[in-house]
Amino acid sequence: SQTIHQWPATLVQPVGSPLSLECTVEGTSNPNLYWYRQAAGRGLQLLFYSVGIGQISSEVPQNLSASRPQDRQFILSSKKLLLSDSGFYLCAGDDIIAVQETQYFGPGTRLLVL
Amino acid sequence: AQSVTQLGSHVSVSEGALVLLRCNYSSSVPPYLFWYVQYPNQGLQLLLKYTSAATLVKGINGFEAEFKKSETSFHLTKPSAHMSDAAEYFCAVTPGTSYGKLTFGQGTILTVHP
Numbered sequence: 396s397q398t399i400h401q402w403p404a405t406l407v408q409p410v411g412s413p414l415s416l417e418c419t420v421e422g423t424s425n426p427n428l429y430w431y432r433q434a435a436g437r438g439l440q441l442l443f444y445s446v447g448i449g450q451i452s453s454e455v456p457q458n459l460s461a462s463r464p465q466d467r468q469f470i471l472s473s474k475k476l477l478l479s480d481s482g483f484y485l486c487a488g489d490d491i492i493a494v495q496e497t498q499y500f501g502p503g504t505r506l507l508v509l
Numbered sequence: 510a511q512s513v514t515q516l517g518s519h520v521s522v523s524e525g526a527l528v529l530l531r532c533n534y535s536s537s538v539p540p541y542l543f544w545y546v547q548y549p550n551q552g553l554q555l556l557l558k559y560t561s562a563a564t565l566v567k568g569i570n571g572f573e574a575e576f577k578k579s580e581t582s583f584h585l586t587k588p589s590a591h592m593s594d595a596a597e598y599f600c601a602v603t604p605g606t607s608y609g610k611l612t613f614g615q616g617t618i619l620t621v622h623p
Contacts, residue, residue, distance in 0.1 A: 401552075429610075429611075431613075437615065438599065438613045438614055438615040438616050439553075439611075439613040439616075440613075441610060441611065441612075444610060485552055485553065487553075487611075498543075498555070498611065499555075500545075500552040500553040500554070501552050502551060502552045503550075503551065503552045505550070
């Protein structure tokens, strides 16, 4: 099975500062990768997904961007953070090859923008 | 398009009592359905999934769910609650032809009293 790594685990950033959250995958090749955000008191919202290197689809307009420079690396970025960017960010990946049809989640990054 | 509604943002049960978490879905195509559990400050862990096989699905930690097409429901149950079941539970749906782009419900926080 695959394992999703995320870092940092927590992050406190001032408004207007840049952001870079990293997600790496091990145990599988060519996964579909996803970024979700969980805002306080709300469910999970899909932000971006990627089916391969350099291929990014955005689900909602926002202050964030994503990139996939390598097969097993998925990065979430912002040039200038807003207060509304605070939340819990989760990276996830499919493991279709394993025929388990399971989507695995990373441990998440808690971002607080002040 | 698909959507998920979880009835009850908070559910409280006594230890040993039946756990019932409700999930109703809407999907224009035959869906895949999932239940995930999230413990505080952690990522999501898959409890169980329905992918068009048996309608009664058994998952980890003694949980099970039944897919009822006529009721568009996928309620999660456990016969006897344990203190360790206290967590937030998410129901999610994806079109069977577009596996991975999960749409989540708002989540239900389960509290277990001694």
